[in-house]
Amino acid sequence: MGKRFYATLKKDMKIAWREYFFHVTLITAAIFCLVLKFIVPYTFENISFFIYLEEGALPFSVEGFDSEFTSGNLTFVDSREELVDRVGKKPESYGAVISKGDEYPEIELVLQGYENNKFRNLIELQIERGLSEFLKGNFFYKSDYQVKILNPQYGSNPISYSDIMLPLFIVMESSFIGYFLIAVLLFMEKEQRMHTAFLVSPGRTVEHLLSKALVMLVLGLISAFGTVIFLRGFDFNPLYLLMFLIVSSFFGSSLGLLIGSFFDSLSKSMLWVMASMAVLVIPVISYVYPPFSPLWVKVIPTYTMIYAAGEALLDSGGTVFYRYLSLILMEGLGIFVLAHIFFKRALLRKN
Amino acid sequence: MIKVYNLKYSYDKKKNAVDNISFHVEKGEVFGFLGPNGAGKSTTQKILTGLLPVQDGEAFVAGMKVKGQKSEFFNRIGVSFEIANAYDKLTGFENLKYYAGLFDVETFDCLELIKSVGLEDVKDMRVGNYSKGMKQRLIFARSMINYPEVWFLDEPVTGLDPSSSRDILDIIRKRNEEGATILLTTHNMAVAEELCHRIAFMNEGKIIAVDTPRNLRLKYGEKRVRIEYGENGNILSEDLSLESEEGRKRINDLVSSGKIETIHSEEATLEDIFIELTGRRLV
Numbered sequence: 001m002g003k004r005f006y007a008t009l010k011k012d013m014k015i016a017w018r019e020y021f022f023h024v025t026l027i028t029a030a031i032f033c034l035v036l037k038f039i040v041p042y043t044f045e046n047i048s049f050f051i052y053l054e055e056g057a058l059p060f061s062v063e064g065f066d067s068e069f070t071s072g073n074l075t076f077v078d079s080r081e082e083l084v085d086r087v088g089k090k091p092e093s094y095g096a097v098i099s100k101g102d103e104y105p106e107i108e109l110v111l112q113g114y115e116n117n118k119f120r121n122l123i124e125l126q127i128e129r130g131l132s133e134f135l136k137g138n139f140f141y142k143s144d145y146q147v148k149i150l151n152p153q154y155g156s157n158p159i160s161y162s163d164i165m166l167p168l169f170i171v172m173e174s175s176f177i178g179y180f181l182i183a184v185l186l187f188m189e190k191e192q193r194m195h196t197a198f199l200v201s202p203g204r205t206v207e208h209l210l211s212k213a214l215v216m217l218v219l220g221l222i223s224a225f226g227t228v229i230f231l232r233g234f235d236f237n238p239l240y241l242l243m244f245l246i247v248s249s250f251f252g253s254s255l256g257l258l259i260g261s262f263f264d265s266l267s268k269s270m271l272w273v274m275a276s277m278a279v280l281v282i283p284v285i286s287y288v289y290p291p292f293s294p295l296w297v298k299v300i301p302t303y304t305m306i307y308a309a310g311e312a313l314l315d316s317g318g319t320v321f322y323r324y325l326s327l328i329l330m331e332g333l334g335i336f337v338l339a340h341i342f343f344k345r346a347l348l349r350k351n
Numbered sequence: 352m353i354k355v356y357n358l359k360y361s362y363d364k365k366k367n368a369v370d371n372i373s374f375h376v377e378k379g380e381v382f383g384f385l386g387p388n389g390a391g392k393s394t395t396q397k398i399l400t401g402l403l404p405v406q407d408g409e410a411f412v413a414g415m416k417v418k419g420q421k422s423e424f425f426n427r428i429g430v431s432f433e434i435a436n437a438y439d440k441l442t443g444f445e446n447l448k449y450y451a452g453l454f455d456v457e458t459f460d461c462l463e464l465i466k467s468v469g470l471e472d473v474k475d476m477r478v479g480n481y482s483k484g485m486k487q488r489l490i491f492a493r494s495m496i497n498y499p500e501v502w503f504l505d506e507p508v509t510g511l512d513p514s515s516s517r518d519i520l521d522i523i524r525k526r527n528e529e530g531a532t533i534l535l536t537t538h539n540m541a542v543a544e545e546l547c548h549r550i551a552f553m554n555e556g557k558i559i560a561v562d563t564p565r566n567l568r569l570k571y572g573e574k575r576v577r578i579e580y581g582e583n584g585n586i587l588s589e590d591l592s593l594e595s596e597e598g599r600k601r602i603n604d605l606v607s608s609g610k611i612e613t614i615h616s617e618e619a620t621l622e623d624i625f626i627e628l629t630g631r632r633l634v
Contacts (some may be wrong), residue, residue, distance in 0.1 A: 007452020011441065018440040018477075053472035197493070200400050200430040202422035203453040 003128075003239040004203055013186065016215050019188075022222070029223045032169050033230045034221050035224060036162045050095040051076050052083040052269050057100045084110055118181075157266065167309035169286055171302055172288045174224035176280075178216030178253030181316075183269060184210055186260030195347045205344050209336070213253035220249040228313065238311050244312040245339050247325050248305050251332035257339035261346045352378045352503055353399065354530040358408035360394055368394045370556035373409070376549075380522075381533040383547035385540065385621060387631055391556040392536040396503050399534070400430050414431070427455045429499030433506040433536075435486035439479030443489050444471050446478060447496060454497045461496075468492045471517060484511050491519055493613050495526060502526065505536045520545060540621040550621065554629045556565065565622060570620025571627055580610040590617060 016022065051074055077083045080097050087095040087110050091286035095110035102223060136306065198208060224245055228236055255276070283303035288291045297303055308324035353376035361370040369391045384392040397403040399412055401420045408410040410417040413427045437446045448462040468488040478486060487510050495502060507523065508516040523546060527533055537543050543550055544564050551561040560567060574593040579586055589597045589605075592598035605611055619627075626632060 003455075004453050011438065011445070014445065015438065015440045081526075141446060189438075192439055193432075193434060196402060196432060196451070197436050197490070199402055200425060200428065201450065201453040202455060204422070274441075278620040282565040351467050 004206045005211060007225045008203065008207055009214060012211045013218075015185065015188075016219070019184070021177075021215075021219060022132070023274055024287075025177060025219045028173060028204070029182045029227045032173070033227055036165060042209065047073060048090060049074050049231045050083045050086050050093060052078070052080050052095070052097045054097070057098045060153040076081045087112070095255040157221050164315070166228060166231065166313055167306050168287065169227060170241075170245075170309045170313075171248065171274075172281070172284070174220040174227075175248035175305060176252040177211060177251055178218045179220070179256040179259075180273070182212050182216050182253045182256035182267060183260035183273070185215075186257065187264070187266050187269075188262055199235050199347055205347070206340060209343060211255055211339060212257070212335075213250055216253045216256075217246060217249040220245050230315075240312040243325060244321075245334065246309055247329045248308070251301060251305070251335065252338050254332050254335040258335055258342060261339055261342040301328060304328055352376050352380070352413060353534060354409075354411040354425060355395075356409045358395065358398065358405070358410055360391075360398055360403060360406050362394075367556050372553075372556070372558045373408075373552055374561060375431060375556060376532060376534060378532055378629065379527070379530055380548045381535060383535045383543040383550040384553055385537060385543050386539060386549050387551035390553040392553050393505060394556075395553075396430075396534065397506055398534050400428060400503050401425070422455060426454055426497060426501065427500045429494040429495035429497060429501075430503045430626070431491045431505060431507055432598045433509060435479045435483065435490050437481075437486060437489055437493070440477060442475050442477055442486075443481065444474040446489065447493055450493050452497050456497050459498070460494050462497060464492045465489075467522060469515065474529050484515060486502050488515060488519070491522075495522075495531075496499065499531060501535075502531045504533060506539070507535070507537075508539065508542055514565040530631070540625075544621055552625055552628060554625075554631065559628050560624075567621065567624055568619050571624040575615050575619075577613075577615045578602065578605055578611055579613040580605055580608070581609060581612055586612065 007034050053076060067241070077086060081097045083097060087093050091112060094112070097108040097110065098110065098231075099106050099152050105126075109120065111120065111123065189198075203292060221242070224241060225238070228241065259269050263272070264272060280302045282297055283306055284305060286297050287306050293303075304324050308328065309320070310319060311321040311324065353374075355375065356373050358369055358372050359367050361367045372391075372395065374382075384395065386392050394403065398405055399410055399417055401417060401424070404417050407614075412424070415424050415427075417424075420435075435465060437443075438449070441449065444461060444465055444509060447464060451458040451461055462471075462474070468486060468491060470488055470492070473481065473485060478489065481489065483612060486512065487507075491507055494504070504523065508519050518541065523535075527546075533546075535543065535546060547564065549563050550567060551558045552567075553559070560568065560571070575590055575598075577588060577590050579588045589601070591602055593602075606621065611622075622632065
């Protein structure tokens with residue numbers, strides 16, 4: 001079996017390379033990395049806030065600055081016009097004009113224009129927090145609540161955008177590379193009538209399919225590890241990520257094998273590929289907007305996968321992670337068995 | 352080496368593509384299936400190689416039942432297809448290396464093998480850039496990579512130039528001399544006549560005659576002569592049967608007249624016999 005599997009794997013690797021699968025994987029990962037690294041701000045800490053404090057706006061005097069003054073990511077400017085001008089010139093910046101109100105100071109936010117309500121609230125809180133820290137509690141910010149840390153092992157580092165986006169990328173790109181590409185490999189073999197040559201050889205279909213799944217795993221590993229290392233350095237447990245990718249990539253590849261076994265060509269399968277992908281993407285909504293998590297969404301395998309990827313990156317290694325992995329593995333095995341049965345049937349049917 | 356009993360196969364459950372055929376092939380024999388397209392030759396070969404299931408009847412190849420074959424079965428057979436199939440993205444040499452890796456038995460040295468079919472100069476070229484003839488030679492080479500005991504060849508020289516055809520036919524003969532049993536499917540009567548120890552004529556799913564080419568000719572062919580003679584300054588020719596009274600009388604008359612310029616014996620070709628048996632042409 002070892003010799004046969006090695007020969008098949010070597011062949012599949014060469015074909016994947018010559019069909020530019022590796023190139024496409026690397027380019028996709030690179031684009032994702034560049035977008036997260038240089039276009040989407042890494043955290044709120046990287047965002048600049050400009051403040052114009054009108055004279056007498058606060059019921060106490062603020063010492064330490066007369067004109068422009070910078071503290072952390074807060075910059076105090078001299079006029080409202082200057083504030084609007086500087087926010088307009090820097091896309092990753094927001095501003096606040098603090099003027100005298102009847103009882104409390106009034107804050108006018110100056111935003112870029114594309115922010116939704118949720119994001120506006122976050123900015124508002126951030127400005128409040130920043131001002132409060134700067135003014136050492138003399139402001140209207142009230143910390144009248146306590147924070148209880150339920151999972152201290154997660155640490156208290158601020159979660160960045162890339163932390164939020166990485167599980168999505170790892171699932172939808174690294175784990176599901178096989179979903180599309182493995183089907184492409186099968187369609188190519190059918191087109192070249194290689195199934196007949198394979199059927200009259202001692203080669204076994206399970207090896208034939210597993211070899212392709214392994215190629216997809218390698219692509220997934222390159223994509224996921226490259227992206228995570230680029231964005232987070234080595235601040236993750238590679239063993240958890242490896243375990244997650246082995247299981248989730250197997251799931252994605254098995255699904256691709258199932259599609260590839262049913263149809264003769266990519267064009268014939270496209271409707272089903274698109275439809276199934278639309279379903280698989282639904283849990284992304286739940287991940288981004290957690291209140292939308294009905295049971296029917298939770299049973300979609302990608303729901304478990306996204307949270308398992310999150311657990312893998314958070315280095316939790318808890319029972320939840322292993323439970324998620326077991327679930328994905330069982331689903332993957334079930335689909336692989338189906339794919340194997342249908343692939344064998346399809347091979348014979350084609351003659 | 353091959354035993355087939357009452358084999359039937361239908362693609363649509365209405366008409367039998369293979370209709371209750373029985374035959375056997377001895378070890379070391381080259382057995383040819385001759386018939387026009389759609390006669391059931393390729394379907395029979397596909398059943399015997401496991402590409403199609405046995406629906407009815409029984410078949411044995413290399414002492415093993417052709418149903419639910421295991422890897423041992425495929426380690427002992429080789430199959431060359433009429434339509435060339437190879438990985439376009441791999442080179443000719445890589446295609447052979449991959450295929451050799453699938454077998455558990457001793458395999459040919461891929462370099463020697465690719466040389467033997469005249470593809471040495473293009474061994475590192477991707478198969479996608481091969482001509483049809485090159486692909487045909489490659490899959491022919493691939494089919495014998497495991498020194499098959501039973502070798503199934505489906506139209507092995509179709510699409511090849513005369514020189515390449517000659518090379519391929521020589522290889523087939525050599526492998527047969529080394530002990531391989533060969534089942535050859537073709538509609539090329541010259542190939543069948545040159546290689547086959549016995550030939551089965553197939554038509555509409557049935558075997559209508561099985562014998563050696565010589566016996567088939569003797570049994571079904573008519574003994575004839577072609578005579579050219581001069582008359583009134585012109586050269587005339589006539590085909591005459593040696594088996595009819597009228598033909599023999601006419602030959603005697605021409606011999607007596609002393610006008611004969613040439614006489615050639617006219618043997619029936621396999622195609623003539625096929626036409627006589629079925630009323631159809633081979634191609």
